[in-house]
Amino acid sequence: DGGITQSPKYLFRKEGQNVTLSCEQNLNHDAMYWYRQDPGQGLRLIYYSQIVNDFQKGDIAEGYSVSREKKESFPLTVTSAQKNPTAFYLCASSIQRAGGGHEQFFGPGTRLTVL
Amino acid sequence: GEDVEQSLFLSVREGDSSVINCTYTDSSSTYLYWYKQEPGAGLQLLTYIFSNMDMKQDQRLTVLLNKKDKHLSLRIADTQTGDSAIYFCAESSSGYNKLIFGAGTRLAVHP
Numbered sequence: 001d002g003g004i005t006q007s008p009k010y011l012f013r014k015e016g017q018n019v020t021l022s023c024e025q026n027l028n029h030d031a032m033y034w035y036r037q038d039p040g041q042g043l044r045l046i047y048y049s050q051i052v053n054d055f056q057k058g059d060i061a062e063g064y065s066v067s068r069e070k071k072e073s074f075p076l077t078v079t080s081a082q083k084n085p086t087a088f089y090l091c092a093s094s095i096q097r098a099g100g101g102h103e104q105f106f107g108p109g110t111r112l113t114v115l
Numbered sequence: 116g117e118d119v120e121q122s123l124f125l126s127v128r129e130g131d132s133s134v135i136n137c138t139y140t141d142s143s144s145t146y147l148y149w150y151k152q153e154p155g156a157g158l159q160l161l162t163y164i165f166s167n168m169d170m171k172q173d174q175r176l177t178v179l180l181n182k183k184d185k186h187l188s189l190r191i192a193d194t195q196t197g198d199s200a201i202y203f204c205a206e207s208s209s210g211y212n213k214l215i216f217g218a219g220t221r222l223a224v225h226p
Contacts, residue, residue, distance in 0.1 A: 004157075033213075040123075042203065042218040043158075058213075090157055102207045103148070104214055106157035 003027065004107035006091050011112045013078075013085070021076045021110045023091035032074035033092040033104065036060060043090065049074055078112065086114045117141040121204055121217040127224055133191040135220045137204030140185065144206040147180060148214065149189045152201045161189070161202075191222075199224045 004025045013019045025032065031050050035043040045058030049068040063082025068074055074093075078085045088111050092104040118140045127133045139147070145166050150158040164171045164178045164187075171178045177190040191198055201219040 006157075040218075043216045045213060048213065092158075102146070102214060103160060103163065104158075105160070106150075108157045109155070111155075 004091060004093055004105055006089075006107035006110050008110060009108065011110055013112065013114050015114055016080045018077055018079050019112065021078065021089055021091075021112070023074045023076065023107060024072055025074075025093045025105075025107075026072060027093055027095075027105065028071070029093035029095055029105070030071070031094045031096070031102070032068070033094070034058075034064070034066065034074070034076045035090045035092065037088040037090060037109075046076065046089075085112055087112060117206070117208075117215045119204055119206055119215050119217040121202075121220045123218065124221050125223070127194050127222070129194060129196060129224055129226050131194055133189075133194045133198070133222055133224075135189045135191075135202050135204075135222065137187040137189075137217055138185055139187065139204070139206045139215075141206060141208055141215070142185065143208045144185075146207050147178075147187050148205040148207075149176075149178065150203040150205060150216075152203065152219070154200075158203060194222075194224050196224050196226075198222060 007022045033048040034046040044060050047066040049055035065077045090109045091107040094102045094104040121137045148163040149161045152158045175192045179188045201221050203219045204217040205214040
């Protein structure tokens, strides 16, 4: 089955610790994305990558870092510099349609709680 | 900058039609999308419409696009309890590699 997997589903972290969220896709998509979702709010873009070894900051990149060493993988590190990291994190990948569409496919999400 | 707005909550009776509305500001939008999110899960793409279309129908779902008013709607016929979820509207522009999402509309279906 092709799809996007995120692990773990639930993650607990102590204040001051870095933590890495995993995202893997076997859809052969070039582009991958990380979003943050807070209760009652929409999705905010953290980072995105259009191709291996390249990535760009999204709207709320401060306190986060990413890498894109392989096409299939786009891990997100939440650093201690992120002041309010408790949230639901969603990873996505996309194909590009002729004419400019970017149909994004989402993973099941990781809920991060800082204790 | 680009913005997408949706009403936050909609309540309907089971068997009725639901209409979820969305407005956007980017006149260069080429594709508009509707996603569904069930509790604790990721987003599932329901349908999309290209900007040169006025309407698209897919089983119980009908998407209407008024490009002049930058207004998009999703109609769900014969709404069922399994349709209870948050529905997100999103848009993308040609040559722009990001989607802009609305805040989501929470649909509650009651007997």
